[in-house]
Amino acid sequence: MGMLDILRAILWGPVRLLHGLGNLVLFPFLLQLPDLPTFTAQSRLINASDIAAQIRSRPPGSRLQFIRGTAPSNTIRTKDTSSHDHVHRVYLGPAKRILNIDTAERTVTCEPGVTMSELVEAVLPLGLVPPVVPEFKALTVGGLIAGAGLESSSFVQGQFCAALDSAKVVLADGRIVDCSREENEDLFWGMLGAYGTFGLLVSATLRLEEAKSGWVRVRYQPTQDIVDDIRAVCKEGSDDYVDGIAFGPTCGVIIRGSRSAAPPPPNARILHLSRASSPWFSKHIESALRIENATWSTPTLLQPIEEWLPYQDYLFRYDRGAYWMGKYALEILPFGYNLISRTLLAPLLTTEALYRRLHAAPEHIVESTLVIQDIYIPEEGAAEFMEFVGSGEAAEETQIYPLWLCPIKSTSNASKLSPNYVEEGNKFFINFGIWHHADHWTPGSPVPKATTRRLEQKAHEVGGRKMLYAQTYYTDEEWRSIYDMKWYAFAKSMWDPEGVFGDLRKKIGRG
Template structure:
């Protein structure tokens, strides 16, 4: 698209957003920002009459080869961003592992990946941001101007204003990633090897998977244009390719390190098929064999965009532990032992993060100023798996997990369901500093971070006909009265497509 036309289209879109925001502000009507999709697992249901729609802000406007930057609207997903920057021989330094995660979600949410030990979270790669404040004023925030707003946007979840444009740093791309898998046989060995690999200057990517207490793999990657021989190339994106975690598990079982060459986009989105390993639970749920043939036949449903659609339609986050948790490396072993004892869930994802991790995670309170808290590396642990129990048992288990994390100086990703009380939440996050920022930038009419993330079981019930009058509501309640039927309903909605977050138009 012609750059001038794209700029004009963007300006018109921002003018419309600004006018809508100003109207809500003048009428003192609360509103929410609607993006059209989500990678959150919290229950969500938007009211069409109380939203500011930014779903059309989905264009890459400019790529500058000299400055190695890209100017991009917030609804651009990772796969499109990589596709466009790749044309210029460039790549975002932090690319989230699911192709549908958007630039805006990565910036105002919390987004790290296997390159984050080197570059920090995604928000650390942003140079400036264009924001529509809650009264309709449009500002550009950076380290040079409105620095407090710019830094406060990370982890703010749209509660300081409406993000409309960002400039992102880029690095030179290469065709492949040379991956080396290092098998480990204990929790202690996994953290030791993980930290060792992050200290190697030649590594561009580092993450790990624990398959059990006594089995795992630490995986490091280096960008390269060299491919010694075609037989070394391994792909993960095609229907007949292996799921990445299964491939890593097979290598780990051999108890010897192994190296292979992976095309860059296959590496970046290696966890898309199967959503790490959570897709395997769908096979068990529907009594379907889990093997190469069934994974091939059901490949369409195993990509994260489809899985998130089905997940929200079915409400199946209600019996699964789905949490990403960051804690100081010094407390890693204790935490993994706790997860093993309490939940017994494997695999677990391990992703090393830099010491400045907390600043990207929703305005947390500062830790005690000890040498350890200032310099210690953090580790992201992904805990994802079924937890069959009563509703009370499920909530209690998640609250226990949250409490253990806090006791060990950790923080959780707030895309997931949160069970804190408001008092508990503000014991972890800096309410005074956060509210002062909202006052300064006139954002008090917007929901707070706690308002955005607090658990809302009533949103799930709305999807299943509770409170919906008439024959249609009764039919939906009957048909969706079992978890199995809700599963089929999620599949139906995913095949049908369309919007899965907006409430139906009021009559």
């Protein structure tokens, strides 16, 4: 045992005690101290063959439980509470290795626990970047393949998983199989959006593209009709990135980004977002466009504003404050959101830290105080859906603003569980990011759950689909009308005939 190990053994107990007391104090405020590092055997590196051996040793009839050495996912859905006599634990380790970067082929092969920030930091110095980089640093490659993920390049590139070239998957019998568009293609397409119910992803090879720039030139374009204007901007095709925020019925901004090979001009406005003192991006836009929270009126500054952001600051511009969700934690404090609070509490108000608090909170508290949904709506139904959300009809007279709007193109490949899937042809979707809390939504309130239910029904009515990471209350009839369960049952019979990896319907929860 070395000196470091001796010191760790002496000090680790008191450190963990203080850490636990700190979290106890912060729990009522939905805050949490950053996790302490772990020094257990489960934090060691584990290879695919080790995982396969663990799965092969599963006793008959037992359920698999995966012990991950990474941060929790962003899922907040109801967990599968089906009864099982036995649980067989499989230790996955961190699964955070970058296995290979091929600059000639522009691909990266990595383990599923690699986060977006780690992926970008590995490939950006080589002049490469994933075509779609979802905006939260702690989102993982595996989570985005098993679930869904998009960002402001999605109107051209589609979902994050559209860049997947091939993968290695461990099946229920312990076999390690390769899958791609040409090999075991039904598994390849089927696992996208299946939330791990076909097998366990152990590595993924992703297509990259040239980064072209260390900067993004961003223009904030005020709008009084964000749905129509965001469609028009996308059809222009002059931007690399397009998304928008609706602050009210006639108060919104379209955020247009262009990568630049040249540095900012001398008189350019530079915006840094990675510093502790930096403003949250959504709050910065409110300030820049002089939008008053109390009225959500039309922006008083109607001319576009241009700023330059460092490339990584742009990619992860919403990570600090989790868009605007961090403000609900700060509202508990007497001083709210300001320079001092966002600086001092910066480590506790990243998306990863806030999701940890959601995971720690009792499920009934979350579903009775928050509405957190991402719903893809076809362009022809987007205006109707936005009116439904913003008018108060969805949430019993509560207008739900702000809203994040992110355009995304459809896919007609065989990824039938993807929220942007269409049977044939090309469609244009707008994802509505709906993340809201109202003061009267106190623990035990029925309104948030009822609101989510009405959002599901309205989305289904206009031909939309939602991401399944969040609370889901579809009826069995609705579920079957949205998803091709005959196809799913056939695919399960091929790749997980005993149902070892669970059933998607049960895994995402029932109403």
